[in-house]
Amino acid sequence: MFDTELFLESVPTLADAALVTIRLTVVSGALGLLAGALSAAAQLSGVTALRILSRIYVSLMRGTPLFVQLLVVSFGLPMLGVSADPFLAAALAIGLNSGAYVTEILRAGVLAVPAGQIEAAAAVGLSPVRIWTRILLPQAFAISLPALAAELTIVLKSTPLASVVAVTEMTYSGVLIQSRAFSAIEVFVPIAVGYILIAQAILRGARHLEGRLARARA
Amino acid sequence: MLMTAPPPISATGIVKRFGAATVLDDVSLTVARGEVVCVIGPSGSGKSTLLRCLSWLAPPDAGRIELAGERLGLVDGGERLRSAAEIRRQRSRIGMVFQGLNLWPHLTAAGNVMEGLVTVRRMPKAKARELALAHLDRVGLLAKADAYPARLSGGQQQRVAIARALAMEPEILFFDEPTSALDPELVGEVLDVMGALARQHTTMVVVTHEMSFAAEAADRILFMDEGRVVEEATPASFFGNPREERSRRFLDRTLSRYRLLVRSP
Amino acid sequence: MDWTVLLPHIPRLMDGLLITLWVTVLGTLASVAGALLLAGAAASPFGPVRGIVRVYTEIILGLPILVLLYLIYFVAPDLGLRLDEISAGVLTLTLYYSPYMAEAIRGAVGSIPPGQIDAARMVGMPGLSIARRIVAPQVLGLVIPPLTGLMIGLAKDTAILSVISVQEFAYRTKQVVSRTYAPFEVWTFVAVVYWMLLSAFETLMRGAEGRALRFRESR
Ligand SMILES: Nc1ncnc2c1ncn2[C@@H]1O[C@H](COP(=O)(O)OP(=O)(O)OP(=O)(O)O)[C@@H](O)[C@H]1O
Numbered sequence A: 001m002f003d004t005e006l007f008l009e010s011v012p013t014l015a016d017a018a019l020v021t022i023r024l025t026v027v028s029g030a031l032g033l034l035a036g037a038l039s040a041a042a043q044l045s046g047v048t049a050l051r052i053l054s055r056i057y058v059s060l061m062r063g064t065p066l067f068v069q070l071l072v073v074s075f076g077l078p079m080l081g082v083s084a085d086p087f088l089a090a091a092l093a094i095g096l097n098s099g100a101y102v103t104e105i106l107r108a109g110v111l112a113v114p115a116g117q118i119e120a121a122a123a124v125g126l127s128p129v130r131i132w133t134r135i136l137l138p139q140a141f142a143i144s145l146p147a148l149a150a151e152l153t154i155v156l157k158s159t160p161l162a163s164v165v166a167v168t169e170m171t172y173s174g175v176l177i178q179s180r181a182f183s184a185i186e187v188f189v190p191i192a193v194g195y196i197l198i199a200q201a202i203l204r205g206a207r208h209l210e211g212r213l214a215r216a217r218a
Numbered sequence B: 001m002l003m004t005a006p007p008p009i010s011a012t013g014i015v016k017r018f019g020a021a022t023v024l025d026d027v028s029l030t031v032a033r034g035e036v037v038c039v040i041g042p043s044g045s046g047k048s049t050l051l052r053c054l055s056w057l058a059p060p061d062a063g064r065i066e067l068a069g070e071r072l073g074l075v076d077g078g079e080r081l082r083s084a085a086e087i088r089r090q091r092s093r094i095g096m097v098f099q100g101l102n103l104w105p106h107l108t109a110a111g112n113v114m115e116g117l118v119t120v121r122r123m124p125k126a127k128a129r130e131l132a133l134a135h136l137d138r139v140g141l142l143a144k145a146d147a148y149p150a151r152l153s154g155g156q157q158q159r160v161a162i163a164r165a166l167a168m169e170p171e172i173l174f175f176d177e178p179t180s181a182l183d184p185e186l187v188g189e190v191l192d193v194m195g196a197l198a199r200q201h202t203t204m205v206v207v208t209h210e211m212s213f214a215a216e217a218a219d220r221i222l223f224m225d226e227g228r229v230v231e232e233a234t235p236a237s238f239f240g241n242p243r244e245e246r247s248r249r250f251l252d253r254t255l256s257r258y259r260l261l262v263r264s265p
Numbered sequence C: 001m002d003w004t005v006l007l008p009h010i011p012r013l014m015d016g017l018l019i020t021l022w023v024t025v026l027g028t029l030a031s032v033a034g035a036l037l038l039a040g041a042a043a044s045p046f047g048p049v050r051g052i053v054r055v056y057t058e059i060i061l062g063l064p065i066l067v068l069l070y071l072i073y074f075v076a077p078d079l080g081l082r083l084d085e086i087s088a089g090v091l092t093l094t095l096y097y098s099p100y101m102a103e104a105i106r107g108a109v110g111s112i113p114p115g116q117i118d119a120a121r122m123v124g125m126p127g128l129s130i131a132r133r134i135v136a137p138q139v140l141g142l143v144i145p146p147l148t149g150l151m152i153g154l155a156k157d158t159a160i161l162s163v164i165s166v167q168e169f170a171y172r173t174k175q176v177v178s179r180t181y182a183p184f185e186v187w188t189f190v191a192v193v194y195w196m197l198l199s200a201f202e203t204l205m206r207g208a209e210g211r212a213l214r215f216r217e218s219r
């Protein structure tokens, strides 16, 4: 039932595709962190227009399927005159989507920083931008690390959707092999294991980093 | 007949272990009807654990507890565990007020007091409410009957908890440091209610750090340390002239801090 | 951009939307049932049962829902489990969302102070009454926010069932795209429909949460 030969044949292809998955996860995750940090700052800035803009962004991203967002981005970019490399379009869509969730995570993290610290920083004359980059974000990041790691695993788990814009990441590569070989178990079981291993690596890495941060502060 | 009525609670040789640690080591305690016993002792000496054993929330590893003459938790001379329903019936004859604020937040003050009457005693709602209001009146909170706990101060919450315990008409009331979670200005109102209960000869075991309350309200003081009863005496003798060295040291530490507090302007 | 090309295709899209709603409702009900089962099993006194729940949860935490769908739709038939598209889709949603929902339930139950349970035991309430009258009313309010987020996620994830030809909203949309050659307009329209429906749902749930937790208001 399990075709070992097919399995062994597919391994190199799947391994290449796994690298695409990892790259897509990293690039999307970084974009999401950037978008989320900006949007969280906008939401907490006290500037009404920025706050509303950030709210709309979060609501739109949370209220529509990533699947649909991917298509809107990949068809929309060319209309804006941007030639859309599928990988970049996918990373952009997944990153913007994740940014909405990162917004909420970082917002909670920032609100967990005692207000007295902000007053103290303002009292010694730090500018608002410096207060954000020096005081608030580093601490919010440390507080939010477990939630951010969980979010990164969700980014990882969203990458298969990039196949709808023809990025050959791990899952799509499996679909291609399967449609040629008419056999599923030899490809999808190793693919599933691959994802689970990458996710575990993310979670363990985050726990390690968390421990280091805690020790650095102690 | 009156002379031979069994005491509300009588415990002998209670032992409780958590893993390798023996938290209660051969503790015995009998409380007569209408008697107020105050249990004092340093943190970690096993006071809460004693109350949890006496109410079977934490079944003891050895010893014998009798609730108004009836063996608690076990039957057949301690051979067999009672059924869960039997244990619940026995437990509902003990009222307990805990250290933390443990009202059920989704029920009003009256709802908290009625809950046991309705679900356990199967009392009709109207009758349960009538009784609940009477008990809330007793603790001075009739006006707050329909308020949710979130709208009550800590002191008021503990008074509702007392009404909740009283409503079940227990043989005996247990208090586990009921004021230790409260802001200092709210302690008095709770102690006042407890003092009134004591004067009405409600049978009570009170674990407390409030030495002046113990001195005034208690008929007997039980001093515990490291899981053992170190000294058992009347308040006058315990506070005036403690027999044991450990009692003396505990009192020196606690009372000197107390005096310091009252002397500071 | 020409939005009028959409008009003739609205009925077709709405048919798909109905299937999406149907699958969402089925998936939600099954997931909540599965979550209650998992949350119960996670509190089991038997170590091996707890172990199985933990391993299963870890697996789902790392497995993309699309891969799970492929496992169920393409691999499971080789192992003797053959399901039609809708059943495979609902099973996928259920297997995927149950552990997340179970975590939400466990979190809510765990946030109830144990002293409240002790107090209920002291008035002599049996475990079932404690669960029903003390724990459940509070948990109901506390799980609404995380469950709402997960239900929205589930509703959105029904779109991936289009890859196994469930004729839901996204599938119908693809058909319309291939007929109109106006992908941007069509997908934007669809995005707006999802967004309006899900935002309305979220608002509704926020109201429900407010009512369920009204007892917490201090003034
Ligand atoms: N469930 C438990 N598991 C393990 N150890 C416990 C448990 N409950 C209590 N202990 C231990 O038993 C000892 C007695 O605890 P207990 O709470 O009875 O003390 P206490 O006299 O009430 O102290 P306090 O004045 O601080 O309330 C402590 O050392 C405590 O750590």
Ligand SMILES: [Mg+2]
Pocket: B047, B048, B049, B099, B176, B177
């Ligand atoms: Mg204690």
